[in-house]
Amino acid sequence: MRNKFRGTHYLAMKDFTAEEIRYLVELAADLKRKWTMREPHEYLKGKTYGMIFEKKSTRTRNSFHAAATALGAQSIYLRPDEMQLSRGEPIKDTARIIDRYFDGLYIRTFGQEIVEEFAKYMKNPVINALTALEHPCQGLADLLTIKEKMGDWKGVKVCYAGDVYNVCHSLMIGSAMVGMDIYVAAPKAYKPAPEILECAQKHAAANGSRVIVTEDFDEALRNADVVYGNTWHSMGENEEQKEKRIHDFMPYQINAQAMAKARKNAIFMHCLPGYRGEDMTDEVIEGAQSVVWDQGENRMHTVKAVLVATSL
Known part of the structure; x- marks a missing residue:
């Protein structure tokens, strides 16, 4: 499968070109076709993703969990109130540890600057699950x-x-x-x-x-x-x-x-x-x-x- 994004964070649509956004939509259509036809597409087997949600969610959280599972990956929900972030640990410290444990992070939070700081300190992809600025997924x-x-x-x-x-x-x-x-x-x-x-x-x-x-x-x-x-x-x-x-x-x-x-x-x-x-x-x-x-x-x-x- 051809790829343009390896190692790229997905934080905002404004960060990408029209060609790149079209590519993602085309890829989604192909993956949907495979899912509809019950064709195997466990491209991420063995990978594990973390999820941090500081706001309530039905579609965003569950669609990610279902998507990761269909791709053969695991997703683990990290409750913000159970993390040291809630006691004042700097984002950069949390981000660097999460980067060692997980193959990526899906985060719904308030300010865009929060997802950007996670991305700054993580090599694995950070995906914006909604901030005040954008909802790119x-x-x-x-x-x-x-x-x-x-x-x-x-x-x-x-x-x-x-x-x-x-x-x-x-x-x-x-x-x-x-x-x-x-x-x-x-x-x-x-x-x-x-x-x-x-x-x-x-x-x-x-x-x-x-x-x-x-x-x-x-x-x-x-x-x-x-x-x-x-x-x-x-x-x-x-x-x-x-x-x-x-x-x-x-x-x-x-x-x-x-x-x-x-x-x-x-x-x-x-x-x-x-x-x-x-x-x-x-x-x-x-x-x-x-x-x-x-x-x-x-x-x-x-x-x-x-x-x-x-x-x-």
Whole structure:
């Protein structure tokens, strides 16, 4: 299997070229085909990976565990509250020891600087399982799902409505890399990080596509091939912050009326968890246009691709 990534950390989509991201999606599609056909693909037999999750997780943690197992590897969950990190041990000390025990580390944490520091002190691959800045494994799953459903990326318009941080950031960059137009619809006070917007717009300019941030939900929905939702509030926010976000984002709810403004054959995507009656309605997520369960499955296949690419 041809490889471009051996020994590379996977911390953010912005760190890679469009060609490299396309390669990872192609690899994920091949691994998915093998999994579907029940063809052996235990490329990582004998390897062991550590997982550190400082935030709750359903899809990210379990997709990694399932992916590693399917590839013949083991994954071990390292509880943050049981590690010396929780007592103030420097990341660089923890990282250098983990590097001796494991063949790689999958980490969900808060600041991007944390995964970057782990990567600085580890030779084995560090994979970002979500930070405030990016969710690069989700970004790959999104690209794979759109390619499967649309047949191609070129000319596809994505309408994104929801929290404008990590998932949105990775989707913006990934969309621009493969030539899709992406419209991010959000209230005026909620904007993507400037460095992410700049990166996405550079890729868009190189690929003849557009990255638009707008308050106009109707503009974003018009002729959209993909309508993508995300939760409006994040883990750790207090009740007052949560209520404010629900109030601010309610005009951007993805419901039947919103879907009717997109193309007739548009698909509905959501990184999950989704909150029915808030960011989307039950009618939409359970409807014929919803592909969220296929999208969720693709998390496993794209994580496989990252593991194989960085480890072999």
